[in-house]
Amino acid sequence: MLGTELQNVRDDTVAIMDLLTELEKNLALPLPPEPPFQVISDVTALHDRVYDMARRVGRVKQIIRDKVLQHTLAADMSP
Numbered sequence: 001m002l003g004t005e006l007q008n009v010r011d012d013t014v015a016i017m018d019l020l021t022e023l024e025k026n027l028a029l030p031l032p033p034e035p036p037f038q039v040i041s042d043v044t045a046l047h048d049r050v051y052d053m054a055r056r057v058g059r060v061k062q063i064i065r066d067k068v069l070q071h072t073l074a075a076d077m078s079p
Contacts (some may be wrong), residue, residue, distance in 0.1 A: 034035040
């Protein structure tokens with residue numbers, strides 16, 4: 001399970017880098033006179049992905065902490 005979660009974090013990192021590249025390209029262009037809805041949409045998507053990734057990293061941290069605690073308890077219980 002930890003391997004899957006870590007792969008998801010890696011995949012999210014790549015997706016966020018792609019979103020940042022696309023956002024950078026959009027921001028390099030002159031903004032049209034109407035509201036820049038595409039840029040706002042891209043920023044919102046990036047924001048959502050970063051928060052999803054933060055939640056995933058939090059879950060991975062909890063899994064690692066649980067494994068360390070289980071290992072410590074098992075070592076304390078062994079004769």
